[in-house]
Amino acid sequence: MSKVKAGVEVLESLFDTVRHSFDEFDPRYDKRVGEQQRLQDLIVEKIYAPRPDVPQLKLSDLEGRDFITSMSDRTDAGGRIVSINGVDLASEQPLLGGQDFMFWNPGKVWASQQSAVTKNMAAANGDNVIFIPWRMAPQGSDFSSMTGGTMIRYAQSNMDKATRKQFDAVIRGIDDSWAGLDSDDAVASFQAMSDKKRKAIKSAMDVQFRNRGGLNIGEARLSIADPRQLNSRQGGIMNVGELHGSKPVIVDDLHPDYSHNMPGEGLGTLEDQPMTIFDLIPDARIGEDQRRVGDAVDALNPADPDIRAMQMGPKRGTITPEILKKLQDRGVDVGNIDPSLLALLGLGTSSLFAAPLLVEELMEE
Numbered sequence: 001m002s003k004v005k006a007g008v009e010v011l012e013s014l015f016d017t018v019r020h021s022f023d024e025f026d027p028r029y030d031k032r033v034g035e036q037q038r039l040q041d042l043i044v045e046k047i048y049a050p051r052p053d054v055p056q057l058k059l060s061d062l063e064g065r066d067f068i069t070s071m072s073d074r075t076d077a078g079g080r081i082v083s084i085n086g087v088d089l090a091s092e093q094p095l096l097g098g099q100d101f102m103f104w105n106p107g108k109v110w111a112s113q114q115s116a117v118t119k120n121m122a123a124a125n126g127d128n129v130i131f132i133p134w135r136m137a138p139q140g141s142d143f144s145s146m147t148g149g150t151m152i153r154y155a156q157s158n159m160d161k162a163t164r165k166q167f168d169a170v171i172r173g174i175d176d177s178w179a180g181l182d183s184d185d186a187v188a189s190f191q192a193m194s195d196k197k198r199k200a201i202k203s204a205m206d207v208q209f210r211n212r213g214g215l216n217i218g219e220a221r222l223s224i225a226d227p228r229q230l231n232s233r234q235g236g237i238m239n240v241g242e243l244h245g246s247k248p249v250i251v252d253d254l255h256p257d258y259s260h261n262m263p264g265e266g267l268g269t270l271e272d273q274p275m276t277i278f279d280l281i282p283d284a285r286i287g288e289d290q291r292r293v294g295d296a297v298d299a300l301n302p303a304d305p306d307i308r309a310m311q312m313g314p315k316r317g318t319i320t321p322e323i324l325k326k327l328q329d330r331g332v333d334v335g336n337i338d339p340s341l342l343a344l345l346g347l348g349t350s351s352l353f354a355a356p357l358l359v360e361e362l363m364e365e
Contacts, residue, residue: 030218058335124245
């Protein structure tokens with residue numbers, strides 16, 4: 001077992017140390033064929049705090065409720081990375097989520113930039129609504145500074161002196177505010193940069209230094225990923241929260257990337273099922289051509305343009321008996337639908353339960 005930093009040792013019995021290996025994962029964590037073996041050989045050691053009690057839900061538990069949906073990356077939560085491939089990180093990398101953000105942050109259900117949070121709150125329209133985030137692609141975590149932060153922390157521990165000097169020269173060529181790899185403020189310096197510069201720095205670390213004591217981008221993505229989502233369906237749903245639309249947005253500096261938080265709470269988690277968020281929004285209009293989801297989207301295998309259209313802004317809908325019945329007929333375990341409503345559906349009165357119009361697609365920033 002890798003060394004545990006002083007100060008954590010006192011609480012060691014309260015935490016679980018887990019070594020993750022990566023035999024099966026979505027190949028899009030790093031599309032380069034030549035890098036796949038490195039990902040398969042990756043070993044990541046994490047320390048987790050005791051996970052909050054999270055109830056198991058069925059979709060039928062949400063029957064009749066209005067919901068908002070927005071995207072969520074696959075990053076892990078509730079723990080810290082302490083070592084990668086046997087190398088103790090210079091400092092532990094916090095894991096902030098992701099889907100599980102709502103369970104580790106009481107009073108909050110989702111965090112993002114101000115504009116994204118504002119759009120979601122507008123879609124809630126002052127109501128308390130269910131919040132169901134849909135799963136992004138493996139590369140969806142790249143905006144998070146956890147990816148680059150992991151690469152920097154590993155480089156601090158694993159690069160020789162000459163390479164560190166060259167590393168600093170390359171990074172300062174991108175942003176001259178870079179604190180330097182030997183600085184205790186290296187990660188904070190990276191986090192303070194614009195997304196454009198962070199992307200350029202991650203690319204430089206990957207291309208120029210992955211074989212000189214650094215990680216490649218795929219190793220970093222896998223290291224921070226939630227192990228339960230390594231090979232999960234893009235556009236799938238997982239956790240369920242409640243957004244308190246009548247409460248004010250929470251603004252703080254507790255998350256290094258997102259200062260704005262939607263008020264609410266985590267309610268529970270859904271079993272992995274052969275479905276996606278598109279199954280819940282058949283009447284939504286997406287894309288420039290405003291195509292109707294129920295007519296134009298293969299819900300189980302959504303095309304890239306459909307996923308991109310969902311990134312334009314939140315959607316609002318209702319978990320109707322009709323939607324649940326269609327999923328049940330397809331083999332999805334939705335739980336127990338109200339028998340009286342099923343009877344009405346059998347009589348051809350499904351239009352009584354048609355979902356209300358969804359919020360209009362919001363303009364991209």
